Amino acid sequence: MPVERIKPTDFTRTPATPAAKPDFGSATIPKERYTSAEYMRLEWERMWTKVWLLGCRMDDIPNPGDYHVTSIGKEEIILVRQKDMSVRGFFNVCLHRGNRIMVGEGNATSFKCQYHFWEYGLDGAFENIPDLETFPQGAPPCKGLREVKCDTWNSFVWFSMNPEAEPLLDYLAPLPEHLEPYHFERMVKVADMTVEWDCNWKTSVDAFNESYHVQGIHPELLYFIEDKDVQIDCYGRHNRYLVPFSTISHRVEETTEIPHLIKHAMKEAGMNPADFDGRVTEVRKALQAFKRKHGPAMGLDYSDLNDDQLTDDYHYNIFPNLTLNTHADDLMLFRQRPHPSDPNKMFFDVFIFKLLKKDEPRPKKPRHEQFKHGEKSLGLVLDQDAYNLPGVQAGMNSDSFDGLWIGDQELRIRHFHHVLESYVGS
Amino acid sequence: MDLRLKGLKAAVTGGTRGIGNAIVHVLAEEGCALATCGRAPERIESLRRQMDAAGVRFHGETVQGRDGEAMRNWTRNSVEALGGLDIFVASLSAGGGTDEERYWYRNFEIDLMSAVRGVEEALPALRQSKCPSILILATMAASETFVAPMAYNAIKAALVTWSKQLSQQLAPEGIRVNCLSPGPTMFKGSNWEMIRVARSRIYDNAVRQQPTRRMGTAEEIARSAVFLASPAASWCNGSHLLVDGGFSKRVPF
Ligand code: FES
Ligand SMILES: [Fe+2]
Numbered sequence: 001m002p003v004e005r006i007k008p009t010d011f012t013r014t015p016a017t018p019a020a021k022p023d024f025g026s027a028t029i030p031k032e033r034y035t036s037a038e039y040m041r042l043e044w045e046r047m048w049t050k051v052w053l054l055g056c057r058m059d060d061i062p063n064p065g066d067y068h069v070t071s072i073g074k075e076e077i078i079l080v081r082q083k084d085m086s087v088r089g090f091f092n093v094c095l096h097r098g099n100r101i102m103v104g105e106g107n108a109t110s111f112k113c114q115y116h117f118w119e120y121g122l123d124g125a126f127e128n129i130p131d132l133e134t135f136p137q138g139a140p141p142c143k144g145l146r147e148v149k150c151d152t153w154n155s156f157v158w159f160s161m162n163p164e165a166e167p168l169l170d171y172l173a174p175l176p177e178h179l180e181p182y183h184f185e186r187m188v189k190v191a192d193m194t195v196e197w198d199c200n201w202k203t204s205v206d207a208f209n210e211s212y213h214v215q216g217i218h219p220e221l222l223y224f225i226e227d228k229d230v231q232i233d234c235y236g237r238h239n240r241y242l243v244p245f246s247t248i249s250h251r252v253e254e255t256t257e258i259p260h261l262i263k264h265a266m267k268e269a270g271m272n273p274a275d276f277d278g279r280v281t282e283v284r285k286a287l288q289a290f291k292r293k294h295g296p297a298m299g300l301d302y303s304d305l306n307d308d309q310l311t312d313d314y315h316y317n318i319f320p321n322l323t324l325n326t327h328a329d330d331l332m333l334f335r336q337r338p339h340p341s342d343p344n345k346m347f348f349d350v351f352i353f354k355l356l357k358k359d360e361p362r363p364k365k366p367r368h369e370q371f372k373h374g375e376k377s378l379g380l381v382l383d384q385d386a387y388n389l390p391g392v393q394a395g396m397n398s399d400s401f402d403g404l405w406i407g408d409q410e411l412r413i414r415h416f417h418h419v420l421e422s423y424v425g426s
Numbered sequence: 427m428d429l430r431l432k433g434l435k436a437a438v439t440g441g442t443r444g445i446g447n448a449i450v451h452v453l454a455e456e457g458c459a460l461a462t463c464g465r466a467p468e469r470i471e472s473l474r475r476q477m478d479a480a481g482v483r484f485h486g487e488t489v490q491g492r493d494g495e496a497m498r499n500w501t502r503n504s505v506e507a508l509g510g511l512d513i514f515v516a517s518l519s520a521g522g523g524t525d526e527e528r529y530w531y532r533n534f535e536i537d538l539m540s541a542v543r544g545v546e547e548a549l550p551a552l553r554q555s556k557c558p559s560i561l562i563l564a565t566m567a568a569s570e571t572f573v574a575p576m577a578y579n580a581i582k583a584a585l586v587t588w589s590k591q592l593s594q595q596l597a598p599e600g601i602r603v604n605c606l607s608p609g610p611t612m613f614k615g616s617n618w619e620m621i622r623v624a625r626s627r628i629y630d631n632a633v634r635q636q637p638t639r640r641m642g643t644a645e646e647i648a649r650s651a652v653f654l655a656s657p658a659a660s661w662c663n664g665s666h667l668l669v670d671g672g673f674s675k676r677v678p679f
Contacts, residue, residue, distance in 0.1 A: 253615035274528030
């Protein structure tokens with residue numbers, strides 16, 4: 001039985017019809033892109049400093065003076081809410097002798113470097129330079145902190161180190177139309193973690209851009225998702241796949257008992273698995289209908305989502321480094337950041353957002369935690385991915401390995417490299 | 427040993443999968459005509475094709491086990507289609523489930539009442555048979571603490587009690603009633619196959635308790651079941667046979 005998907009005539013705001021299949025050939029992808037310091041340098045110069053990047057959530061900095069320091073490679077950026085409620089971003093670098101100015105998150109009336117107390121306003125402009133008269137050359141002519149481009153979309157703050165960067169919405173196109181129906185602004189952050197992984201940032205991006213590895217390292221998911229019959233769509237820079245959840249893989253036999261992860265999804269929606277007399281492969285559609293019918297009474301507004309979105313994983317990659325597992329009730333957002341100098345290391349940020357029911361009190365904002373791989377669990381599935389990645393990176397470094405041998409189920413990896421090449425060159 | 431099943435007519439609930447399905451096949455090989463019911467129409471159809479190919483008289487219907495009327499109708503239709511009935515096997519089960527009160531109702535309707543209803547409808551035909559017998563499938567988990575306390579285990583225990591007392595009532599009429607409790611059983615599409623992959627710790631724990639470090643196969647259960655139901659087991663009545671490869675540790679004096 002093929003997976004039943006919404007029909008072209010069914011309600012949807014997120015485009016759901018398959019995009020035209022691109023042809024990126026079948027060449028081996030050079031492994032140096034993952035292992036070489038030289039490639040890493042070019043990637044920085046030609047890609048990271050040119051694209052739009054996700055900084056923080058708008059509700060991380062709700063009030064004037066609220067700031068959040070985010071980092072990418074060797075750079076740190078202060079994102080700060082202005083008095084007029086707009087958001088601006090500055091390199092977190094003191095113009096005196098280069099010291100970092102701010103750390104973490106908080107509220108400030110000015111940014112004051114703790115080395116010699118040079119002080120900058122929320123707008124980045126010099127506010128006070130102690131003993132300015134002892135600088136015969138005067139203050140630096142630039143008037144203050146070096147600014148980066150900053151904009152907001154769909155509850156997130158974005159920045160670009162490229163002064164020539166196109167407008168954010170143009171960069172993200174066509175995804176705003178895809179993702180706005182999820183109303184991320186109605187969701188709240190419930191987890192905020194950063195893990196240091198021993199692999200290149202792309203090794204991690206790749207691991208989320210294909211479901212081919214589910215049979216290998218997430219076998220228990222074969223009884224919760226369809227891993228092979230997935231719809232892959234590539235758009236300009238970005239891509240996605242649509243993975244049916246609350247069903248079973250075609251690789252396994254249907255059972256009489258409903259697998260526990262599917263039961264869990266039913267219970268979460270208030271549907272009692274003990275009263276469901278249909279077959280396991282009939283749960284997904286029934287759960288969609290149940291959520292459609294009972295969502296409003298539970299204070300959950302699914303009105304902008306199509307039926308499949310009520311159960312499935314609409315899984316997006318926003319180039320270059322964002323992985324979005326979008327679900328009706330939550331968003332699991334992964335941000336993969338390169339290490340400042342080592343192509344064999346990266347930072348993996350996990351942000352989990354949960355849709356609040358109407359009138360549900362906002363939970364306390366989670367504290368950001370940072371740790372090394374293995375020090376703390378990220379949950380079974382992510383732990384399985386994390387456990388595997390250093391081995392992939394180590395193997396790619398072997399002289400015996402030439403490059404990535406990519407199949408159709410990994411089309412998103414090819415597309416990602418196609419876009420990467422358009423920045424870095426091949 | 428001749429099981430003396432040739433030419434007999436048997437109805438098996440839940441015969442499209444697993445143990446029930448294996449019982450259907452063994453009975454067919456032994457020369458019985460077969461009737462069965464199950465939830466999936468395509469499984470009924472594929473079974474029909476297999477039986478047709480083997481030249482076995484067959485009646486199959488899609489039935490939802492919770493639907494009492496449908497269960498009774500299927501039993502009556504089976505008697506009619508086969509032109510009588512000698513053996514009734516109650517194998518249908520809803521499987522396990524915890525943490526929801528509604529599982530008690532589910533197992534009550536599907537495991538217990540489908541058997542009670544089927545037997546009630548089968549009795550008039552069985553009374554006409556020369557070697558009538560009823561076989562009730564329960565579970566080792568009814569008498570051995572297993573995985574978690576749940577409706578499945580306890581409702582199956584009710585079947586054990588009921589089948590024993592039914593055997594006393596029906597013995598004077600020459601109708602034998604026996605009960606068989608399988609241990610963990612592995613077959614294609616079994617819940618254990620899913621648990622092995624999706625909840626490997628529960629599976630490993632179950633297999634560790636098995637002295638041979640493997641689960642039984644549906645055929646291994648079916649052969650014992652077919653013997654108990656057959657005229658060859660004429661002196662087995664009211665017995666409760668544990669077929670678990672040595673899983674349970676209790677000495678049943
Ligand atoms: S480095 Fe910042 S004040 Fe001197
Ligand atoms: Fe994974």
